[in-house]
Amino acid sequence: MSNPTVHVVNLGCRVNRVESDRMTVELDRRGFDLVDEDDAEIVVINTCAVTGEAEAKTRKAVRHALGCARDPWVIVTGCAVNLHADVLTALSERVIAEPSKAKVAACAERLVADRLRDSPHSDDYDATTLTDLLGRSRIGVKVQDGCDNRCSYCIVWKARGPERSVALDRVLDDVRAAAASGIAEVVLTGVNLGAYRASDGSGKVLGIDGLLESIVRDTDIPHIRLSSIEPMDIDEALLARMAAHPTRVAPFLHVPIQSGCTETLARMNRPYDADDLLDxxxxxxxxxxxxxxxxxxxxxxxxxxxxxxxxxxxxxxxxxxxxxxxxxxxxxxxxxxxxxxxxxxxxxxxxxxxxxxxxxxxxxxxxxxxRIGTIERAVIEYPGRGTLGSFHRVIVDDASDDLVGRLVDVAIMDVDSHGVLRGRVVRSAGAGAEASVDSR
The missing domain is CATH 3.30.750.200 (Transcription Regulator spoIIAA)
Structure with a gap:
């Protein structure tokens, strides 16, 4: 008897991407075969509702899945479900709303219980699962969810709920698993990443700066990148941690300023003004x-x-x-x-x-x-192609097949007319190494 088949559709933000990856791994663990959407008996859609347009795309994705060749069940989860599940379930009796992403795999399993009963599958998976399934050199690690801000244009705080953080031990376990599976870079993600707060086990509460230091100290992951972080959550402590580990932490920050005008920011209910941003x-x-x-x-x-x-x-x-x-x-x-x-x-x-x-x-x-004339670390994602710590794309002609998925130091030589950098490999960077490299 063949295994049941499933396809996972991700819509929306970086946090959704990480959650979709986790659902994919869990579905594989439970015995599902991961296939193209047209071949799936079950389609899982991780929805987005950040804007009205995003919700329209969610409905379009559900209708597309319903029209696939095998008349699949469609399990919807995520922000749009938390806000308007009835709108999606009204599209078809084959649409099932599951608000809890942690329960999606179990929901899928119930739909095909008779098929899985006699299908051998593991109750666990080894460290290579992430790379085998997802085939990436970089992977997100979710450390935080929810938002307590009340920006006047945003509904995420309703869809995602209040701020809450993943326990430090769980984060470290996820990072270690990524490192053991050969992942070169983890991206720390959260709906409001800078709001991370968790105990270190001794009664001390760690913020995002303390989390970053713990990952550097207690794991062998070669490279760490911070995802989007609000301007008001960037402080001297966080920057000091980044500066202290220039070869382990990417020299990059994604800062959602939303506007550069003080009056506009006030209407947005953002807690800073234009001068604050420049400072x-x-x-x-x-x-x-x-x-x-x-x-x-x-x-x-x-x-x-x-x-x-x-x-x-x-x-x-x-x-x-x-x-x-x-x-x-x-x-x-x-x-x-x-x-x-x-x-x-x-x-x-x-x-x-x-x-x-x-x-x-x-x-x-x-x-x-x-950046021409400097040396910067890069994750080689394809032969001759990589992404620098600064998140610029780089062509590295001497980055051979055996360096794919690895972290290397690249000397930046030139930039083409499209703004794409070109460099050469200086050396392969070892896991956890704190080598001295040039900086701009």
Missing amino acids: LVDMIRGAVPGIALSGDLIVGFPGETDEEFECTRALVERIGFSRLHVFRYSARPGTPAATMPDQVPAQTMAARSAVIRALVDKTSRADAAA
Whole structure:
């Protein structure tokens, strides 16, 4: 008797990606064969509801799955389910809502219990499972969930619930498992990563800086990257930890500023102003030389005038982002911003988005060019291709097949017309090594 088949669809943020990976591994452990969507008896969809557009994509994904060749059961989980499960289950009697992502695999197992009863499968899996199933050199480790902020455009705090952190021992176990499976880099993720708080076992509460130090000290993972972290959660303690371990911690921060205008930020209910952002960037660059800064930005927020947009444009130019995710404001029903006056026309938002994207294309190229002549660590993901600690792509012609999945030191030689760096391998970086490398 063949094993039942399943396909996992991920929508949304980095945290969803990590949770989808965990569901994939658990489904494999329970005896499911992982297949393409058209061949699946069960399709699991990890939904997103961060904007109205995201919820529309969720409904489209469910309808697509329902139309697949094998008339699959569709298990929906995630943020859209926590907010509007009835909207999704109304699409078909084959749609099952499971609010708990930890219970998705068990839900799938119940649907095909007769098939699994006689199917041999392991109650555990060895350390190679992650790489065997996911085939990656980099993997996310979820350390935190939920958000206590109340940004006026956001509904994530309702969908995800209050802030809560993964126990330190659990995080360390996940990182060790990744290291044992040959993963070169872990990305610490959370809905509000900087809100991490957990006991170290002796009564002391660790923040994100203490967690980072514990991972460096108590695991052999070669490289650690922080995912998105709010501006107000970046402090001297965190930057000192990053600076103390330049070859273990990626010189990179993704900072969702959302706007560069004080008045717009106030309407967004963000707890900082434009001057705070500039001071923060100065502190970051002073503490971690050569760091690359990425971010998120919303254009066309309700009430954003031409003058306010110009403040944002000027701040983005001054910061000099290496990359920036630019979002046109999308009204999310149930949020204060959705009913604010002076909604910005779609064509105005499109024009402003184009201005910022063109600007960031220039600042990204400048950030890349400034790295010529330095040595930076890179994860080699394909023969001749890798990603630097600064998250720039790099062409490394002498990175042979045996270096794929490895962490190497790369001397940056040049940058092409598209802003892609070119370098050569200086040496392969050993797990846990704290070698001395040049920095910008």
